[in-house]
Amino acid sequence: MKENYQIILNKTIENIKKDNAEPSLLLHSCCAPCSSYVLEYLSEYFNITIFYYNPNISPEEEFFKRVNEQKRLIKEMPLKHTVKFIEGTYEPNRFFELADGLEDIPEGGERCFKCYRLRLEETSKLAKENGFDYFTTTLSISPHKNAQVLNAIGAELSEKYGVNYLFSDFKKRNGYKRSCELSEIYGLYRQNYCGCVFSKAEAAKRV
Ligand code: SF4
Numbered sequence: 001m002k003e004n005y006q007i008i009l010n011k012t013i014e015n016i017k018k019d020n021a022e023p024s025l026l027l028h029s030c031c032a033p034c035s036s037y038v039l040e041y042l043s044e045y046f047n048i049t050i051f052y053y054n055p056n057i058s059p060e061e062e063f064f065k066r067v068n069e070q071k072r073l074i075k076e077m078p079l080k081h082t083v084k085f086i087e088g089t090y091e092p093n094r095f096f097e098l099a100d101g102l103e104d105i106p107e108g109g110e111r112c113f114k115c116y117r118l119r120l121e122e123t124s125k126l127a128k129e130n131g132f133d134y135f136t137t138t139l140s141i142s143p144h145k146n147a148q149v150l151n152a153i154g155a156e157l158s159e160k161y162g163v164n165y166l167f168s169d170f171k172k173r174n175g176y177k178r179s180c181e182l183s184e185i186y187g188l189y190r191q192n193y194c195g196c197v198f199s200k201a202e203a204a205k206r207v
Helices: 005-019 032-042 060-076 092-099 110-129 147-161 175-185 197-206
Strands: 024-028 047-052 084-087 134-137
Touching: 024 032, 024 110, 032 047, 032 060, 032 175, 047 060, 047 110, 060 084, 092 110, 110 134, 110 147, 134 147
Parallel strands: 024 047, 024 134, 047 084
Antiparallel strands: none
């Protein structure tokens, strides 16, 4: 049976409110549009640092275009707590190594699961090194991303590095719809492909 990770997130937030705590959260972000709803929602309860680590993105100009949109959004959104930003290193070879032999698998398959893991593992390590209370990712907001797999990877890394994973499925509560509205409000660049060259080719075929 599929777990409803929004119910788990609701309980976590209830506990945080009861404790009157404002825990720190290292939030992996894939792009400004996906992060918009998550920032609006979670900045009420957490001190957030965005970690932009996405070696999957090609070409390089696209990576920096998305970084700049992310930084602009953080500056322009009126949020309860100031959001900090950490730019991850652009190291596309790490992505191409994991995608070796999986190039022809359609989006949503094994290549994507490895891609989630690469980004989440880097986030969990950084969270551990810097003493964050929680880590998570914006990725589950996309209807194309598998929240069951993402949360399972999060649980495994939480165990490995000893940092809490913030279980979540941001496409619930109309999160995706709200991210589209916020993208309109802030005039955000919304790419038409997930990020890697393979997803770019898939998107081109759909046109
Ligand atoms: S389609 Fe997206 S999630 Fe899948 S491998 Fe490419 S960049 Fe990663």
